[in-house]
Amino acid sequence: MVKYPTGSLTPYAKENNKPFSLQNKNKHKKAKSSVNFSDRGMTLEQQINESNKFYLIQDIAVVHKKPTPVQIVKVDYPKRSRAVIKEAYFRQASTTDYNGVYKGFYLDFEAKETRNKASFPLKNFHEHQIVHLDKCLKQKGICFTIIKFVSLNRYFVTPASFIINAWNQIDKSSVTLDEIIQNSYEIKSGYRPTLPYLDVIDKFILDRN
Helix, strand or coil, X not given: CEEXXXXXXXXXXXXXXXCXXXXXXXXXXXXXXXXXXXXXXXXXXXXXXXXXXXXXXCCCCXXXXXXXXXXXXXXEEEECCXXXXXXXXXXXXXXXXXXXXXXXXXXXEEEEEECCCXXXXXXXXXXXXXXXXXXXXXXXXXXXXXXXXXXXXXXEEXXXXXXXXXXCCCCCCEEEHHHHHHHCEEXXXXXXXXCCCHHHHHHHHHHHC
């Protein structure tokens, strides 16, 4: 068993004497039933997590949510079989939400939601996140943000360079929906995967080539 940063346990298939085609068939059935592809009532983070499960199972990409560094200082044990964390604090500021690898490219990105209908507040980003994305870009990583306008049910994959440039403008506190439309790729929620953001990353890769 391998424990990933999300805390989930992913079993490796054991070798057996079944024909290769039958093994693949059974594996496909198991993979299909283990992922919930419905996005009804899901947060953006849940949609991305489900998409990442699909990409991982299908050997398309390896992308995980970064664990948040937390220092536990007090734990109660009301039962011998269960522990309850009573006090904890963040050991350091986290960077971005997700990272991974796709087609040999390093991915690093943030997921943001807003209920605004006409603009996205830049205060949703922290300075250390902007600095981190900028440093990853300098190392040729593919960096972006997935922005969800909750009230509009619209999703955008926005290059990190656009967000960084907007953030660095002193008199700018938000970016309008029109600006995001002009500088992003819009994607639709769907089925297998729930949020097909890697379709946009293919376009980023083509632009580099």
